Amino acid sequence: METIRRCAERAKEVSRRLQGAPVELRNRALQAMADELLRREDEIVSANRKDLKNARAIGLSPPLIKRLGYDRERIGESIQSILSLVSMEDPVGRVLARTELDEGLILEKVTCPIGVVGVIFESRPDALVQISSLCLKSGNAVLLKGGSEAKETNKVLAVAMKEAVESVDRRFEDAIQLLSTREEFRHLLDLDDFVDLLIPRGSNELVRSIKDSTRIPVLGHASGVCHTYVDRDADIDMAVRVCYDAKVQYPAVCNAMETLLVHKDIASDFLPRVASRYERAGVELRGDAETRKLVRASPATEEDWFREYNDLVLNVRIVSALEEAIDHINKYGSHHTDAIITRNDAVAKRFMDDVDSASVMWNCSTRFADGYRYGLGAEVGISTNKTHARGPVGLEGLVIYKYRLSGRGHVVSDYVGAKARSFTHRELP
């Protein structure tokens, strides 16, 4: 595994050069990436055909095979998303605060790249392009490990990315490196001297097992057990429309609703109406005893309340107060995205204050929790962490800041003792 150590060391070296690289250079490298993808289109498509053929041979499931596909249309989408990154504001070098500590002693808090990012992702080859371009825009070096089912496609893509960054500046040749095995990635987890952040894009089990085996910070995402609470003051038409969207519009994703909570005073009006729409969409309901008096549903077990179905299945529970809804969400939820439907401002505020989730929503669908919809541009992932970056994470999750202090020979001994100078601590524009 000495080779992985060398990869990580080289990534660190490049990341130091990227720290100071002007945005024009980083943008030129992104442009070169887009050009290289176009130039190698045939090669990429034919590598992808090999992966697809192997996937069918080993009997990979149709949804996975669908995600694995990377045709001309999808390559075109990747190119578009790189070009939109080029036009985005530089996340590096933003002055977050400027303070005069004393005359001529000026402190600036300025954003800068994190350094070296390790990413492990599954099947979708476009993830490789997306993450490489996000890392490059934000001045980070990246070590990538893709799914073995996309091996051939990823190999070609990694060469394309590498040649693109090299073409702009030879010193950047190791800014994007592809690891070939899971064992190599496992080894990377020990290299906290070189790797500054890990981003696993995969199952909860993957995220958890990575957090268990490393000192490196992990930008992870637990499951998406999202709730909608229909308050007694809800507009019933709105509640039906929003709850339908949150469950049915695209159930396979983490921001889809898994549990519907309904205030008892509105349940007999609301539940039968939403249930008949769900029935037509083929949604299976699992309910508590009170729910089952009002609509057809199988009994929900204690484990069901913790479940992320990612499918047309929905838990339903009737609660007798706002607090009960909040407690349910904080206990069974995954702190991802939870919504309330109500006309009552105070109740909405209370819900949004007390529900401890990355996104809290009022009178709209949980499905809006997404980097693109939030206007963040391309998304690194959705984080349920309580530090660094939370919720949909865009470029800003790939930068940190440093303090830059400039003086004129200032020394600390002037600020201690009997004749001590005092600090001005004046905020500057």
Place this chain on the structure above:
Amino acid sequence: METIRRCAERAKEVSRRLQGAPVELRNRALQAMADELLRREDEIVSANRKDLKNARAIGLSPPLIKRLGYDRERIGESIQSILSLVSMEDPVGRVLARTELDEGLILEKVTCPIGVVGVIFESRPDALVQISSLCLKSGNAVLLKGGSEAKETNKVLAVAMKEAVESVDRRFEDAIQLLSTREEFRHLLDLDDFVDLLIPRGSNELVRSIKDSTRIPVLGHASGVCHTYVDRDADIDMAVRVCYDAKVQYPAVCNAMETLLVHKDIASDFLPRVASRYERAGVELRGDAETRKLVRASPATEEDWFREYNDLVLNVRIVSALEEAIDHINKYGSHHTDAIITRNDAVAKRFMDDVDSASVMWNCSTRFADGYRYGLGAEVGISTNKTHARGPVGLEGLVIYKYRLSGRGHVVSDYVGAKARSFTHRELP
């Protein structure tokens, strides 16, 4: 260890109530803390005498005994620091961004408490008061483990803190809890469902061993191996003054300089002058071969360059270019605080861009890297992390943000397909 799990669960419950607690309530609890410290002054001083007596009996070293002392004067300082927290701006509820996603669909990114913080600290009892008050101001519940040598003092302080928060609202009674043994703290490391952030305030070994044994994010601080690079364009008088301050003013702390790097073109003018001042202050020099031709120094070994002396010992190395200084710092340093002395703006910029440290400084002493001097108020610690919070960390390191999205029944299905609405993504004031 079932009891620790209960402690952590209760902390989580309280933290949920603290999420929505208005700042007036949190400030009243801080005021009650200050009052309680004053009221119990005699009790605290007498408990501290017991600790001091035990410490002398077991032969604790004089500097440690000094740090353990908590007399009326220090209690007064703690009270002052609590009162200054009361007057500080609320770190919770700050709107970081407000975006219109579409007509009537408004997204806000708002700061909020992290939740439950676990803190382990050594000897100094004032740390208990400082951390409890910082956590309370920022709306976090805290589980504390102090050093066993301060056992008696910590016990009284913990009761005082607890009664203070209870007096304001009974539901806050478990906002501040003291753990009694290191085993209890070890057990806490497994409870990532309840604890959101760990802050070890102690040795590098402690920080590293905690990072090794938990999934919970750690706000840690490696050693402080700080450098000053005296460029060939340095003002020599200034360089002498600043380098003297950085090493001698208070050598026992993490932001003191451990290694001096000098450009070869200025070495024969600068080094003898600074060395004679160091000699008078009793600083022992360890140098590379070139340095030893100019001043009296013992040979520096490869390990010395990595060392944090925290004492009147200094490594000196002569470099032939800016790049060599930068590479030395990035390789041997601890990414804490590093300074350059030069009159050349372009050289300074290059240094500050490329040195990968939490604080980079130009023409001033590394000793300025400190929360108080930076104007952040009380300090949680100095972080060498590359995520979440870096450098001196004040209250802002104890908050994160959540997204609050308010609509009027908006659903995602309106934004897909042929007649899709588009997002406005308009930044609002």
